[in-house]
Amino acid sequence: MKDSVKVFAPATVANVVCGYDVLGFAVNQPGDEVVMRLTGKTGITISKITGDDGKLPLNPAKNTVSASVQHYLDHIGKPDLGIGIELHKKMPIGSGLGSSSASTVAGLFAVNTLLNDQLTNKELVPFAMKGEELACGYGHADNVAPALMGGFVLIRSYEPLDIISLPFPQDLHAAIVYPEVDVPTKDARQMIRSKVLLKDAVTQWGNVAGLVSGLFMNDYGLIGRSMTDILVEPTRSILIPDFAILKSLALEHGALGFGISGSGPSVFALTRDAGTAANITQKLQQHLKGLAINSLSFVSEVNKRGPIILD
Template sequence: MKEIRIFAPGTVANVACGFDVMGFALDNPGDEMVLRTIPEKTVRITKIDGFNLPLDAAKNVAGVALLSLLSEVKEKVGFEVEIYKKIKPGSGIGSSAASSAGAVVAANKLLGEPFSKTDLARFAMEGERLASGTAHADNIAPAIFGGFTLVRSYQPLDIISIDTPDELYATVIHPQIEVKTSDAREILKRNVLLKDAIRQWGNVGGLVAGLMKSDYDLISRSLEDAIVEPIRSILIPAFQEVKLKSKEAGALGGGISGSGPSIFMLSRGEATAQKVKAIMAEIYDKVGIEYDIHLSKVNKEGVKIISQK
């Protein structure tokens, strides 16, 4: 196999209470990437379609992730890369993670799959380090593993796949404003009250249990962020109204997608997710901010192969 084309999914990170440790993959939006092997130990990004991003591999998240992977490959091989970018950088839907994860999954396929999914996450995290200054895995993990994931530990890296209830749908609205991950991290408090930490731990445990048991009521009760959301939500216009009215329409709950500005809501069944979509649109039409809305089942596969030759 000399060439592969893949779909790299958007992802929702944090999932309310799971800051830097929980995330899930979407069926849409997503990027496409083409990788080819070349007989030199280097990475060449030859095309980026969609957004003005650097072609220099050392300054591009996909390039950095691939260079990290190549540092552990003995043979003389490298990659030529084309990126067809559909996820807007700074959207809060895992744009940098899609490029980083998609690149290493495709490269691993071309090499005959010498690396585990955890290895691939470790390489892709270097792209996140370039993008935000922190090598976090809450977007990377679901992009590679699919479905819902929990990063149990960073040292050593330990990623757990969590069962996804069949009727779970996500509605994600992306207001057309930019919130940089690095800026959103900068405003966070460095210390957390013990009572808030205890509340958050309980919600994380409840959310994991709710997902594994397909207990939608428990999922709903657990989608609460006592630490990060109260600070970051001030950066997102109409956030509280979207969340309140979506829950009134039957959504289980939701919050900020990643560092924002996107807002996600989880629902049981597509009909409720469609109601939430209409409410989100109505609110942002009134506010006067342009937006994109994505309605998706949870993507249980993660990065998907489109074609190979």
């Protein structure tokens, strides 16, 4: 049995426009890294966190990585096992790209690796959801499930938890732009309407079904016209500078569809190829620069692997 491991876990795009809390996919970059060691002592310690500008707690009870690992250790009957953790943030916090998810998933994959893969990646999802509950007050799975399992996932049900891996066109790419403005996840969730009109719900159900069907059928046209959200995006988009203009730019330059990644402020487009995705990120960043807003961009195919061992 190894006594140390270094793991990378990927960022994710949750909701995928119309699939609020039930759809998500993983991307190759960015992501987070965790170094984990068996210490031979009692309990979990966090010795180092880098890349977070001092925002994340070293207290194991308050950090999503250590808290999720503790739930895992309780489950397998080793609650006092000595674990040392280093967390290296390689992606922006509060970006809407599953920052807490990537850290948590890296930690869970690392401890499961050290303990000889007692659970499958899919079986780790409920423990990762505990980390999301700590991070934003609600244990949703649309970030952690794709981060753990790779690819596109559908959360058909939360009670009981029912997660389905979806097929998707192999050439599908994501163009992601993160405008460096502050949109806290908790605040973004609180903006969402608690009640919706039945006719709006029917429209949304049709779009979710259309998007899933388009992924199965490799039907780019169906994917694109299903990427419409009339329930959440109209409210959340208010928090993103010039969202409507960014959306128009992406669609004009070949995007299949465009929307908010997670709770924002990151936005994303799905495209047929990497070249189109790269061009779209350039156009979006150029517009944001004109607004005096700094941004980061990422172009990625859909990540099929989930977390990986680096060392």
